[in-house]
Amino acid sequence: MEPSRELNFDALVIGGGIAGLQAALDLADQNFKVAIVEKDATIGGKMIRLSKVFPTLDCASCITTPKMAASAHHENISIFTYCDLTSLKRDGQEIKADITQMPRYVxxxxxxxxxxxxxxxxxxxxxxxxxxFNFRKAIYIPFSNAIPQIALMDVENCSLCGKCAKVCPTGAVDYFQQPEDFVIRAKTAVLATGFKLTPMDQKPQYGGGKIQNLISSLDMERLLAPHGPYQRVIRPSDGKEPDSIAYVQCAGSRDKTLGVPYCSRVCCMYAIKQAMLLSGALPLADITIYYMDIRAFGKGYEQFFQNAKAMGIEFVKAKIAKIEQADNQYVRLRYEDQEGNGGVVEREHDLVVMSLGMVPDWNPAGVCDVACDTDAFIKSTIPSLAPTVTSIEGVFAAGVAIGPKDIVDTIAEAGAAAMEASKYLNALENPKAA
Amino acid sequence: MMSDQKKSDKEGLKALRQQRKASIERARKAIKAQNQNVKAIREQMKSGGKTIPEIAAGAGLPTDQVLVYVASLKKYGMVIEGPKDGDYFKYELAPK
Structure with missing residues (x-):
């Protein structure tokens, strides 16, 4: 299919999560024209799906939504959501991106x-x-603070009954919409492609994804969010308010058998954060964190950990060996007691959260020849001095696209990537000054 | 008389239905099953607020499935959360 149009920008940002939005805003504020290309139907990335952030316990939505709105309303930023990046390469002095706008059917x-x-x-x-934990419809808006607030149709589940078109007050439903290929040319690009969690069913010892009331850390973020699926924390198997909740740390990281030997850096802190939020939401519940080591390295993080202990959250030093379904929809954890009397211990909980590892959400193979590290994250070619520089001239990277990191570090790195991109753009305009 | 645009849309939809025959069939089957489940769940709540295990027992559906339906009906304004009964919350039909 021939591209329908070709658009020109100073900078192209791949990914509309917090890293991409911050990099785009920092460039746009310097009067550069910026395009953000996002694969989802909304910008906001993982952060807009979180309940609160550590260690301040600020509402994630209250921080992310203004960034999303600022990007959407910035005169120098154009946002392309629900897009598939099919190619990103250097073309002479420019970066050329081939993009497919997926049809929303709206x-x-x-x-x-x-x-x-x-x-x-x-x-x-x-x-x-x-x-x-709940249903959506076959035509839907992803969530209440999605940007843009535009519906999309999931044709795989649509019966073509025509009800949506009938009730739409503006005649926006378009059953015949087709994918549209277009090209963006820019002088520089920032890759902010983020992360996904390791799969729930990856480890057979952890039930292979078939255990009721065993959920991921991002699932718990949704349960804790005020606009979440139940608007409270209850057991997904039957709606019981849990008396006992446990966290299994390093459930997808620091595990060579899973191909994720590295530490995902944020799991200790988000587990502690969630445990503190659960203590507030369910004051009578027992909350236990099973950990290998607690890594609380950031500013205020150690104090946050100490506060959690003072609140009565139980920390058990153990690597969980096995997770099983117990009677009455409980989840049974089996581990070696390292700090007590030794031996194998089994304990049952109402609800268990797996602190899964972070892996890259984008594999550039076949799309972009940017170099990746052995861990599959984008390789930083000058990691000590300029961590956002990649193997392609004029292409920078930020956030978890380079490696696991928390929101604070992600935002700082996005600013650094924007600065590198800005420096690059200025050098193109004025080579003598560079 | 039908306008040219309407006629063309009608023919286009006919062609689209043919093209998406398999997924449309799946969606129709899903609607039928879902409507039966929703009806059974709503029926249980007609006599007042009930917990998820109570609704499930009455409707003959698994508790986890009932919770997904009830959470969705709540989201779309058809069910409201009632008072707590032991470890469980009661759910009731939203007033019309």
Whole structure:
């Protein structure tokens, strides 16, 4: 298919999570024209899906939404959501990106985000956005503070009954929309492609993803979020308010058998954060964190850990060997007692959270020849002095795309990537000054 | 008389239905099963607020499945959360 149009920008940012938004805002504020290309139907990345952030316990949505809105309303930023990046390469003095706009089957110019289509749609579909704890519809807006507030249709689950088109007040539903290929040319690019968690079913000793009330840390973020699937923390198997909740640390990291030998750096802190939030939400519940080592290296993090202990959260030094389904939908954990009397111990909990590891969300193979490290994250070619510089001239990277890191470090690195990109753009304009 | 645009849309939809025959069939089956489940769950709540295990027992559905439905019906304004009963919350039909 021939590209329908070619657009020119100073900078192209791949990824609309917190790293991409920060890099885009920092460049746009310097009067550079910036394009953000995002694969999801909304910007905001993982951060907008979190409940609160550590160690300040600020509401994640309250911090991310203003960044999302600032990017969406910035006169120098153009946002392209629900797009597939098919190629990113250097083309002479420019970076050329081939992009496919995936069809929403909704006219973005006409949709007013009223959700009448969603309410009218008769098909319930498991809602991955909410850990499959509830349903969405076959036509839907991803979540209430998604940007843009434009519906999209999941044609795999659509019965083509026509109800959405019938109830839409602006005639925005377009069953015939097609993918559209287009090209973005820019002088520089920032890769902010983020992370995903290791799969729940990766480790057979942990039940292979088939144990009820065993959830991921991002699932727990949704349960803790005020606008989450239940608007409270209850057991997904039957709605019971849990009396006992446990965290299994290093459930997907520091484990060579999973191909993730590195530490994901944020799991200790987010588990402590969630445990503190759970203590507030369920004051009578017992909360236990099973850990190999607690890594609380950032500013205020050690104090945060000490506060959690003072709040009564139990820390048990143990690597969980086995997770099983117990009677009455409990989850049984088996471990070696390292600090007590020794021996193998089994304990049961209402709800168990696996602190899964972070792996890259984007594999550039076949799309972009940027070099990656052995851990599959984008390789920083000058890691000590300029960590955002990649193997491609004029292409920089930021955030978890380079390696696991927390939100504070991600934002700082996004600023650094924007500065490198800005320096690069200025050198192109004025080579003598460079 | 039908306008040219309407006629063309109708023909286009016919072709699309043919093209997506398999997924449409799956979606229709899903709607049928879901409607039955929703009806059974709502039926249980007609006599007042009930917990998830109570609804599940009455409707003959697994508790985890009932919770997903109830959470969704709550999201779309058809069910409201009631008072707590032991370790469980009760759910009731939203007033019309």
């Amino acid at each position: 006219d973005a110019d006409k949709c007013i985000g009223c959700r009448q289509c969603e309410y009218g749609c008769p098909v319930y579909v498991p809602n991955h956005e909410e850990g499959n």
